Amino acid sequence: MSRTIAERPDAVLALANTFRLHGFEGASLSVISAETGLGKGSLYNFFPGGKEEMARAVLDEVNTWFRTRVYEPLVAPGEPGTRIAEMFEAAASYFESRDLVCLFGAFALGQERERFAAAIREYFVEWIAALETALARAGHGPQRSHDLAIDTVSGIQGALVISRALGETEAFRASLTRLHARITRPSSNDDTGDVR
Amino acid sequence: MSRTIAERPDAVLALANTFRLHGFEGASLSVISAETGLGKGSLYNFFPGGKEEMARAVLDEVNTWFRTRVYEPLVAPGEPGTRIAEMFEAAASYFESRDLVCLFGAFALGQERERFAAAIREYFVEWIAALETALARAGHGPQRSHDLAIDTVSGIQGALVISRALGETEAFRASLTRLHARITRPSSNDDTGDVR
């Protein structure tokens, strides 16, 4: 009993790696069983809903991680520029330590999209909203804060795609550095209806 | 005989839709057969290498399309700014008419990456190289042309991810418009280490 409740979170972490490596369809139960070290019996004991519940648990865990480690710090009191810098650092180290795979991004492009549409949408909506708040606090106008937030989150996803496609891990951090520079150092493009 | 050579290209077009809709793993032979209207016999007659050869034929067709319709026009003689504008229009209408799916981007994020790594890499390398050339002709320094080309192609991929994740098709064109504005109207950011 006491072991059970302590082990499901561990299983979720292992599952996250497996889904990142193989995708949803590619992660067969035999693969999952092998990589988590859990038999099917244990897996269906933890996740009665089967593979779909496993994936939902993983997405939920990731979303929670971002919420507490990225979105909430982003809108917490403090210098907005610093908060944003921390967001870039958190995102960079998170994805670098996970083979440059964002499960939500991968699911959004794959056939997993319909099944997990709500969770995928929530993840990006929350991220964009938090960044938009921080950007507005940093002095950008509402419209520009919104656009910049979308473009930045979008840019991070694009950097993941390109870096993986080119097989150049280090290109990812370079892209993030440029994305960061774009929104910290206000450019002359900033004239889009903004007072700063 | 004469029908055979005329029908394989048609099959490739149908296959492209199927792979876009279901992904590589999700496109089972029964699904492929149903959506293309071809029996397994016909499919293996056209593509003896099976599903993998079907996917390679599709990737090849898409890559050829971009090469002739995007990359080559991009570096053809003419006003670089106009060429770049045409690239954005071609990319926007291409992806809009295909459910905002870039097969190469989707494959890069999925488990198809290893199998088709070379084709995926080639697609993005060619695109970035052509855009970099056009940007340099438009007056950007070499380093900045390179960075801008990467950021723009990356930005398009990110826009596909975000637009699909949010379920907002129209957001895609808006993102592309902003990406375009960024590289046409030279900003004060332009001073970023170009001299080297």
Added chain:
DNA sequence: GCTGGGTTGTACCGATCGGTCTAAGGTGTA
């Protein structure tokens, strides 16, 4: 030691996978 409830590995299920093969059907040439 027992015993009993919860946890586990695994045999097994029907369905479906990618791929093979063959017999029927269609086509072009004479």
Added chain:
DNA sequence: TACACCTTAGACCGATCGGTACAACCCAGC
């Protein structure tokens, strides 16, 4: 019209899919 050829549909193959069932197992409380 008749023949030779080739395309085609679909039955069939072993393997594996996601999921279920169940028997062996572990370890508290007595």
